[in-house]
Amino acid sequence: xxxxxxxxESAAIIERVDQFMDERLAAESLPExxxxxxxxxxxxxxxxxxxxxxxxSCQTCAGAIEDALPACMALECIHAFSLVHDDLPSMDDDDLxxxxxxxxxxxxxxxxxxxxxxxxxxxxxxxxTASAPAxxxxxxxxxxxxxxxxxxxxxxxxxxGGLDRELSDQERLELIHRNKTGALIxxxxxxxAICADAGxxxxxxxxxxxxxxxxxxQVVDDxxxxxQSTERAGKRTGKDQLAGKLTYPSVLGVEKARAxxxxxxxxxxxSIAEFGPxxxxxADLADFLTVRTA
Amino acid sequence: xxxxxxxxESAAIIERVDQFMDERLAAESLPExxxxxxxxxxxxxxxxxxxxxxxxSCQTCAGAIEDALPACMALECIHAFSLVHDDLPSMDDDDLxxxxxxxxxxxxxxxxxxxxxxxxxxxxxxxxTASAPAxxxxxxxxxxxxxxxxxxxxxxxxxxGGLDRELSDQERLELIHRNKTGALIxxxxxxxAICADAGxxxxxxxxxxxxxxxxxxQVVDDxxxxxQSTERAGKRTGKDQLAGKLTYPSVLGVEKARAxxxxxxxxxxxSIAEFGPxxxxxADLADFLTVRTA
Numbered sequence: 001x002x003x004x005x006x007x008x009e010s011a012a013i014i015e016r017v018d019q020f021m022d023e024r025l026a027a028e029s030l031p032e033x034x035x036x037x038x039x040x041x042x043x044x045x046x047x048x049x050x051x052x053x054x055x056x057s058c059q060t061c062a063g064a065i066e067d068a069l070p071a072c073m074a075l076e077c078i079h080a081f082s083l084v085h086d087d088l089p090s091m092d093d094d095d096l097x098x099x100x101x102x103x104x105x106x107x108x109x110x111x112x113x114x115x116x117x118x119x120x121x122x123x124x125x126x127x128x129t130a131s132a133p134a135x136x137x138x139x140x141x142x143x144x145x146x147x148x149x150x151x152x153x154x155x156x157x158x159x160x161g162g163l164d165r166e167l168s169d170q171e172r173l174e175l176i177h178r179n180k181t182g183a184l185i186x187x188x189x190x191x192x193a194i195c196a197d198a199g200x201x202x203x204x205x206x207x208x209x210x211x212x213x214x215x216x217x218q219v220v221d222d223x224x225x226x227x228q229s230t231e232r233a234g235k236r237t238g239k240d241q242l243a244g245k246l247t248y249p250s251v252l253g254v255e256k257a258r259a260x261x262x263x264x265x266x267x268x269x270x271s272i273a274e275f276g277p278x279x280x281x282x283a284d285l286a287d288f289l290t291v292r293t294a
Numbered sequence: 295x296x297x298x299x300x301x302x303e304s305a306a307i308i309e310r311v312d313q314f315m316d317e318r319l320a321a322e323s324l325p326e327x328x329x330x331x332x333x334x335x336x337x338x339x340x341x342x343x344x345x346x347x348x349x350x351s352c353q354t355c356a357g358a359i360e361d362a363l364p365a366c367m368a369l370e371c372i373h374a375f376s377l378v379h380d381d382l383p384s385m386d387d388d389d390l391x392x393x394x395x396x397x398x399x400x401x402x403x404x405x406x407x408x409x410x411x412x413x414x415x416x417x418x419x420x421x422x423t424a425s426a427p428a429x430x431x432x433x434x435x436x437x438x439x440x441x442x443x444x445x446x447x448x449x450x451x452x453x454x455g456g457l458d459r460e461l462s463d464q465e466r467l468e469l470i471h472r473n474k475t476g477a478l479i480x481x482x483x484x485x486x487a488i489c490a491d492a493g494x495x496x497x498x499x500x501x502x503x504x505x506x507x508x509x510x511x512q513v514v515d516d517x518x519x520x521x522q523s524t525e526r527a528g529k530r531t532g533k534d535q536l537a538g539k540l541t542y543p544s545v546l547g548v549e550k551a552r553a554x555x556x557x558x559x560x561x562x563x564x565s566i567a568e569f570g571p572x573x574x575x576x577a578d579l580a581d582f583l584t585v586r587t588a
Contacts, residue, residue, distance in 0.1 A: 124435055125439040
């Protein structure tokens with residue numbers, strides 16, 4: 001599977017999103033130290049998976065990518081904020097992220113807290129300064145705030161527990177990840193459709209696609225943590241095992257975890273079958289997301 | 295001045311806001327530990343100044359207070375989040391707030407970070423789950439995200455400096471506080487007017503009122519820090535002096551700081567003169583806010 005690549009238009013989309021975020025950030029005229037910290041976290045080299053999902057979902061629903069840029073930025077801001085705060089000493093205490101020192105190592109803990117807070121604010125600012133019609137803006141704010149809240153809930157379950165004791169390990173794991181990573185990935189796909197003024201049917205199809213690749217993404221991530229070196233992943237790996245955290249390979253075994261990936265890949269593709277060739281890029285992206293396990 | 299009281303309807307408004315926040319929070323069905331931490335920070339006994347400003351500004355512009363409740367909640371959530379994060383060990387390292395242990399003392403630092411993040415999310419959720427027309431929702435999100443961002447900027451200037459070296463101490467102080475406390479108070483007044491579907495003129499009048507009482511509020515707060523005991527204020531006092539921070543009394547002297555209060559009180563009242571008797575409650579509130587220095 002190693003010849004799988006990102007959809008052809010991805011590089012151009014990511015470049016456009018980064019340019020938009022750079023310009024939008026400059027327009028805020030923030031204090032220099034805050035601007036610097038936000039850029040460190042937001043514009044670091046990264047996969048830009050969530051903005052890519054927004055843009056490709058918008059395109060699949062026959063929308064223009066330019067109209068999706070504020071939503072692309074909003075999602076990446078929420079994602080970046082969550083990484084900065086999750087890495088803090090009192091949280092996961094990570095010192096490496098995307099191959100570089102984490103923000104609190106590079107700029108201090110107080111700035112990391114404030115920059116994370118500012119990134120969350122900036123996400124909603126990006127949506128509200130867009131020229132989109134008010135009803136679209138309101139719908140996007142609804143999706144984003146729901147996704148961000150679910151992500152925080154997932155982090156709470158992951159850190160503090162508190163899930164129903166009757167649940168099996170697998171149910172527990174799915175509930176954590178459906179919130180922690182899944183909700184924002186799903187929101188990205190839905191928001192892309194909303195930016196294209198898609199109807200409820202198409203937003204629903206994007207939801208199902210997003211849920212499937214969200215779950216797939218997490219299983220791939222867990223397998224990476226077991227199989228890859230820290231150097232290659234650009235962040236500390238093997239930590240989940242050390243911390244005794246539930247992961248898909250630890251609960252299901254490596255082979256069954258791989259089977260979940262195959263199964264969710266099929267669900268993702270089936271969800272967008274109705275779009276025909278227009279869904280090709282999202283199908284390619286789903287394929288690409290599995291390759292990281294190879 | 296000790297017979298000055300909150301406007302007569304304040305207690306009923308605060309009770310209604312607290313009830314609304316309680317119900318809205320219950321509807322989120324959050325993990326128990328997170329719900330508990332959010333309630334600890336959000337529903338603690340407090341002045342509820344920002345929701346009160348939203349409600350009274352809405353009422354002054356002939357709107358119904360019920361229509362302003364989501365905005366009331368949104369402002370109080372942003373305020374509560376900022377207190378929780380500002381109190382953290384790597385920030386102001388405060389152990390007492392509203393007469394009780396701060397959230398990170400009571401529930402741990404990781405939960406305080408997450409609950410703060412959740413409160414910011416919840417602020418935007420409150421606006422987007424309201425039944426208000428989309429254009430009003432979009433306008434409210436714009437005001438709230440602008441206010442929250444300015445607040446964070448003010449905190450950055452206050453913590454890390456970085457202001458133009460040409461500025462005088464007084465200019466520096468005003469710039470910090472216009473952002474740190476002023477922007478959210480101004481946003482509260484504007485959002486109240488927006489909830490009443492007020493036109494730009496009336497929103498502008500509320501802006502000027504909000505700016506004046508925002509500045510006044512900060513000067514009063516600085517004087518309290520000098521003059522009051524920790525027990526009476528319900529938070530550590532005298533800290534500004536110890537930390538060598540710029541404060542109005544330290545820059546202007548106590549007498550001139552008091553004169554700023556009188557001056558801004560006049561500006562506040564002049565800003566709402568056009569509303570006639572309908573502005574009575576906001577005028578009373580402005581009077582009340584000065585009494586804390588007595």
